[in-house]
Every structure is written in structure tokens, then in C-alpha cells.
Amino acid sequence: MTVRAVALGGGRGLHASLAALRLITDEVTAVVTVADDGGSSGRLRRELGLLPPGDLRKALAALAGDGGSLWTTLFEHRFGGTGALAGHAVGNLVLAGLLEVLGDPVAVLDEVGRLLDVHGRVLPMCTEPLDIEADVLGLDEDRTAVRRIRGQVAVATTPGQVQRIRLHAAGAPGTLPKACPDALAAVRAADVVLLGPGSWFTSVLPHLLVPELHEALVDTAAKRIVVLNLVPQPGETEGFSPERHLQVLREHAPRLRVDAVIADGDSVSTPDRLRRAAGVLGATTLLDRVAASGSSERHDPVALADSLRRALGVVGGT
Template sequence: MTDTAPTGTTAPAASPTPAGAGLGERANGSTEADAPLRAVALGGGHGLQATLTALRRITTAVTAVVTVADDGGSSGRLRRELGLLPPGDLRKALEALAAADDEGQLWRRVFQRRFGGNGALAGHAVGNLLLAGLLEELGDPVAALDQARQLLGVRGRVLPMCTDPLDIEADVVGLDEDASAVRRIRGQVAVATTPGLVRRIRLHTAGRPGQLPRACPQAVAAVREADVVLLGPGSWFTSVLPHLLVPELHEALVDTSARKVVVLNLVPQPGETAGFSPERHLDVLCEHAPRLRVDAVIADTDSVPTPDRLRRAAAELGAQAHLARIATRQAPDRHDPEALAVSLLAALGRRTSAPSSTLIGAKVKTAERDTAVAPGERQGRGSTDSERRGEDPWR
């Protein structure tokens, strides 16, 4: 089977970059003391929303790079009927970065509003329709998103991963009587909800068989010029890993001098990552991008049954694992934006944030303390019999 992922030999595990490296003097002579942290977040859906909501507490210079393979719901309908980029994940990123003033929040609510009833508009979000109109009127996804961000007062930018809609294809096992038989399934919804086990994914440009996906040039430039790049959380195979399979974006991620941080999910996702341990998420990332080196891996303390295993998996990517309580108390499957922001600052070795931050130093110190988990220790819940025997209950 032909693999469209960028190829390369596995580099030896690199020593983690010293905390704060790459965050000092910049090419234009400015320093982190007089310029906001340039942060790029890659992903899609609710996972990317969580990252963006955390980042806006740290800096005003946020760029979201969003997957464009959605084929379900309102986005899927607009994509099929009009041949446009699926707007849903782009809309959610804009909403996450909307201005906090009355006008920005009004437009955020308008973008979120969905039509009811049983007619042609039923289920469509207003923001999806507005983005579809801008895409058709301007013919340029980047220009359309720049216009939309003015309505919401977004400080930062939202960019598509590619300027053409993409299809995700996956190799899946466990769908036949022969559990080892590999079946190919296609489409984001199909991959996300498969009852089988996803082994590998590929990307195809929709309607252009055999053509490799072409990255949005502005997204590539943002990654290369960033101070920090975040990958995850989110649907691992359908929102996170696709960024690694776009050749120009993959090369930018490998080459950038930015600190690279992976934020792990709080729980396995039913369907595509059911039964995955935290470290299995990193193994899969490495399999899809063997040349990628990472500086830090952030995970929730209560989501990691065996911290030593996660540390070893992170080290394979050249990273240090940072454990802290970053889940919301009300919904343990959702990241708490403020806690995630604090944990990110600690992972970057920054005890204080950029001038726009609303965080206080005491919380940064708390996050730094929480990352120091002793080998084999688990905070927040007791070990099960299987864990004491060294088995992994997530697999």
C-alpha cells in the first residue's frame, strides 16, 4: 500500500531542549520581555478550542492551524453541496479566540447558533453559513477567515491546514473474523467511529486521486516563525495526526526552532483510540512522523496510570513529560483552560507569562510542583491490581 506520509529515517533520541530555549532574543532583535509569545496550535474541534482558550491567557499572538477533513454534520453537508472547505472546525477556532468585549461575545454566540426545524437550514450553524458565504465570495480561505476574525474581534489568526478539503483514509483491523485482516476505510466520520483498531492513516486531496495535500503557505510560515507549537489534544487520528501528513507542514514542524509541545487527551476516545494508553498515543505519533522531535509532553496526572511508561515514551521523542491536574472538575474529559495554561508555562520554563497574561506566579509554581511526580507514583487515585502487576489497563 502506498503511504502518502513524508518519509525519513528515525533520528536518535535527542536530549530535551533546555527550558526556555528558543524563547529569548528573536531574529528582529526583540526579546520575550517586549514581544508576546508567538504560539501556534494545531488540531481541530473541541481539543483545539481547549488549547486556544488556554493560550489566549498567555499571549495575544496566537495562530490556530485547523484540519480540513470533516465530512459530517453541517460541515459535511456544505462541503458536499458547495465543494468548500468544511467550516465547522474553523468556526470553533474563531469562537475560541473571539474578543471578550460585548461585541465579540455577541458575534461568538451568533456564530454558534444553530437553526432548528426540519427545513434545509436545520442543523446548520450560522457561523458555518457565514464562512461558506465568505469562501464563495472571496475565493480564498485565508482572506475569508481574516474577514471573519474582524467580526469577532479575534486577536490572532485562524488558518486552514490546507486550502483544499481533504479525505482521511485509514488501515483498520478487527473488523473481520480474521482479526489481523486489514481493511481500508475512508472519511473522517468513518475513521472516528470505527469499531475496529486504527493502525495508520493517510491523506488525500478530495476529488484529486493521487495528489498529495498542499499546505496553506501562511500556516507553514506561522510554524516556522513560532516560539512554541502545540499539537493536541483532540481526536488523535482525525484532528491531530493529519498535520504530520502534509509534506510542507511536516517539514516545517521538523525544522522549526520553536519549542514543540504535545498535549495528551484526558481519556481515550470511543472509536478511533478506544483502549489506548497515554504512551500509545505518543507511539502512534512517532510512527507517523519518525523525524519529529518534541520538547515537552503535557498530561493530566489522573489520566496516566503508569508515569514511568509515559516518561519513557516521551523520551523516545526527545521530550520531558509534565504531569499536572489539568482536567475540569465538572467534566473530567475536558481540559481546564487556566490549568492547561499554567502547565504550559511550567513546561516552557517560564515562571511568568507574556504581558497579556491573567495568570499569577503562584499558580505557575503550583504547576511546577505538580509536574514532579516520583517514579511509579500516581496522584489522585489508587492503583488497581493489574497496575501493580505491571499490566496496562488502557490497552
Template sequence: MKAVALGGGRGLHATLSALRRLTPDVSAVVTVADDGGSSGRLRRELGLLPPGDLRKALAALAGEDDENSLWATVFQHRFGGTGALAGHAVGNLVLAALLELLDDPVAALGEAARLLGVRGRVLPMCTEPLDIEADVVGLDEDPDAVRRIRGQVAVATTPGRVQRIRLHTAGEPHGAAGGVPKACAAAVTAVLEADVVLLGPGSWFTSVLPHLLVPELHEALIDTAASRIVVLNLVPQPGETAGFSPERHLDVLCEHAPRLRVDAVIADADSVSTPDRLRRAASTLGARLRLDAIASPGARERHDPAALAESLRGAFEAVRSARADG
């Protein structure tokens, strides 16, 4: 089974940890708009793709023998102290060096994957860094006044309510129309050739939806013959989706990509208070709802990889069976 997971950060890490239990043929397509922490510093200083989410995806798919496990641990190690290296992850620095030396993000990630013994591959959504811009309400005395906020960190932590996002190539002036973000060709091919494509979980506006705003990737998600599965978050994220119900996540997805059809929506049974509403929202996208126990017992805000893997297996088999019957 060829599986493709689109996202970024901890949400994508959860999906990849589950998928690797089902198939060795996994491709991660990662957002490239991070502008905070170590990634933001390297992006600003060197003009490179932000490496943090790419590093996390590589670590999630790293081989499990002793040597590869050690390298995965080293890749995730973050320096302390107060000097120039403080806050940088080793993997971020390695990826930055590979990006500079090879001048080809796909080749650089391929070399890093070889070092870590990765099963599958990691691809950037675009080969140039991007900026996220959002329309936000609730930041002024007038609750309906819309303000534009730019930057992944600013959007993820806004105390207002995000209504819509846009993508810009890095460095464009605020308010500029900007060029059309160009997708990584290998990522587009991976989506078109996949058997199953996953969106979510993760930061909805800054990790999941950006993939739908890259025209070539958007069209590939619509045209692919793969089963399309959306995995919902367990809890709303403080800031960008505070107060969101599970069905509101699907409404926003539909608003940003009205032509996208989905085969299945997976949600944690204990995280859904109104299953009928979520079922109706899923049907709007053409999807069947699957409710399973997929949260980690000791951390309700995190997905359990084994449980998520079984839910994904069941969803994929149900979609395949329904298509065969249809």
C-alpha cells in the first residue's frame, strides 16, 4: 500500500508513527511555513526551508535498529545553554547543511533519510519557504472587524478567531498579491500515485490547510484515485482553533477546498459530543464517519499510534470495499 500523509509538526508525527505499522511505503509531505524557534532562525539567517517539521517527519520514519535509533535520537537532540547554539536541534543544523551543499531539498532529505534508515521518504510541500497570512476577527472592540496577521507563529497563537488563510512566498510585502506557490513535483507525483492519502491531525490552519492552498497539490488531491482520509484532532488547539467543535474543523476544510471529496473521517469516540452533527458534516464532504478509541490513555491530547493504525486499516478496507461494491 502506497500511503501519503500531509501535515506538519506533532500531528504529522502521529500519523507517520501509525502508518509505518501498516506499510513501508510511506511518503510524508510537509508544510514549509514555520517561522518560529530554531527553524525560524535558520530560515531568516540562511534563506532555507524551515527544517523543524521535516526533521520531525524523518525521526518518525527512522529505522529501529540500534544505529539508526541512535541517529534519530541525535537528530532530535536540542542544545541548551545561552550561546549561539541554544535552542537548535542537531537535525535542523544537519538539514540546513545538506540544503546548502546540495541545493536540492528532495536530494537533501533523501540523504538525511539514508543516514537515519528511514522507511519511506519525506518531501517538502514546496521547495521554497512560504508565509501564512490569516484573516482574524475578535482582536478589536468591533468583534466583526477583520485584521490580517502574517506568520505561522502569529497565526497559531492569535487570541482572535481565524476565518481564512492564504499563502505567500517568503519575503513578499504585507498585503502583496504575491506569486502562486509552486508545489514540489515529487510531492504531487506521490499524491497522484498513492493508494491512500491522509490529511490531519495537526494544527488546522498552519499545518493541514496550507496543502490545499498550493494549486498543483490541490488539484492532485482532487484528481488522485487514492482513498482520501481526514483524521481529526483530539482537542481544539489554543489559539487558532480554540472553541472549535469537530464538525467546525470539517466546515473550515470545505470552505478552503469546496471541490475536495473525502472518503472517510476518523475521530476519537470520546472526543465527539455530538456524533450526528459530525456525521452530517462528514457527509457534506462525501465521507463516512469512523469513531474509534484512538487517544493515548495517559495523554488524551495525543493519538495512540497503535490504535490509530488499526483505525486507519479499518477505514481503508471499508473504503476499498465500498468502491468495489459501487
């Protein structure tokens, strides 16, 4: 039986999980965050009012087949120079143009998927851009004072300690985001759902703050697997232990149950603490060597795929 897999995230972390999943199955759906407000994506979002395309582009490239290799290379090409195009990836401009022509982000991504010979599907978490805001400690002389930080880049790079994040429709504080219907259907029909690796507060947790998507993740019959980062992210999770990542996950989604947590054994200094934190979520802990050879920050797709295969046979916690 073909495994139907859904990976949720954004950026390099999502690329890592997609690269591993495509070694297991062709039935892969990437559900991508849409709150980016930096770089090329941020410029296009501000100028055109469209979904930020960068993380969507990266997910398409991760799932692209050999039949679209030239187009994939072109999509990932970034303009140099100092003019108006400097820093823009070609794929970002193509996605932005198609969004204006077709209007429907799902139709745009499916069309580009055919162009790049994508094995699987790429979907936005929501069909409208979102804003992230966070409560952060440690930014004032009074180290217990909480300051509210707004924007994905600001949250990801804050020198303070992020306590909690919130998500709302762009430019509309208090307006809850609406999930992409196709993303909801994919989660409900999945055999396995992956959360992580990736920027914890700005790529992983946002999926749990979209009410309909949160309910789909809680209710799905799929096995839910959390893949932990190899190292804390400077700024966003500076000083976080592996178990702290799980505690924050539970604080944001206390009803979510997890079947397995995958972590690199060399990245975990206190395995018993991690197992206890995973057990609170209902999960078994797999301490496997999943880091790429010679790199402490990048997952090896083959090793991660092997660990995922093991996790697919794991039920309950120890």
C-alpha cells in the first residue's frame, strides 16, 4: 500500500522532511506556512499583496522530478546586480505572476507542479498571507517584562526569549486565519503527518494556530511524527533543549497527540528528559543518527527516511 504523507513547515526544515519522504513514497503533500515577510518574498508580498512565494517555491523544488530539472534550476536561480530584480528568485516572480493571472493559489501550485514534474503536491497552509506576533521576554532592562513583536523576520531573529506566538490574517489583528480546504483534506486522508524540523515558532507551530488545521491534526487517523531540529536556532530558540521544543509544542496545542519523536542521538544531551517530554505527548522517542556527515545542522535525507520507516511502525510511548 502506498503511504500518503503530509509534511507541514517551511523553508529549509520542510525541504529536509520532503527530501526524506520522497524516498519512501510519491504520495507526498507539503503544507507550507505563508507568513514570511522578509527578503524577496516580503518585497513581493508588500508590493503586490500576494502570498509570500519563497517557501512554496522551495517545497516545489524539493519535490521536483528529473523531468523538470531545467525548470527547477531556473526556478531556484536568483538575480544578482543592484537593480529592481536583485535578490529575487525567478520562481518567486513566476509564482507571483501566476497568482495575479489565475487568482487561485492552489491552481497556481498545481500548474507549476506539472511544469517541474513534482512528485506529490504543494499547498499553502492558508490561501491568504498571514501575520505572526510573539510575546518575548528579555528585551528590556526589566528582564521579566513581556514585549510584543510583530512579523516573521522580527520573531525569527529576536535576541529575546519567545514565550508564545499568535497568528492572524494579514493586517487584521484578531481575525483568525482560515485553512486551505485542500490542505485540510490532505491531513485528514494522510497515513502519516510530519511536524518539523524547521524554525519552531515561525515555520512549525503556526500550523497549529489555524483553527481548522489544528482540529484536522488532532482528529486525523494518521500517525503524527515530530522531527526535532539538530541545533537550536539563533534568536528564535537560542538555548532551547530538545525537550523544551516539545514542551512549547504542547503549550500551543495541548490536545495534540504524537506517535513518535525523532531526534539525532548526538544532539540530545539528556535522553531521559526527552523521553519524558515525548511521553507526555503520547510519543515514543527514536534517537537515530540523522545528521548529514560532516554537518551538525543539516539532516541526511537517507538516514531520516530510514528513521521515518521505523517510526511508521511505532505506536504508543515508552
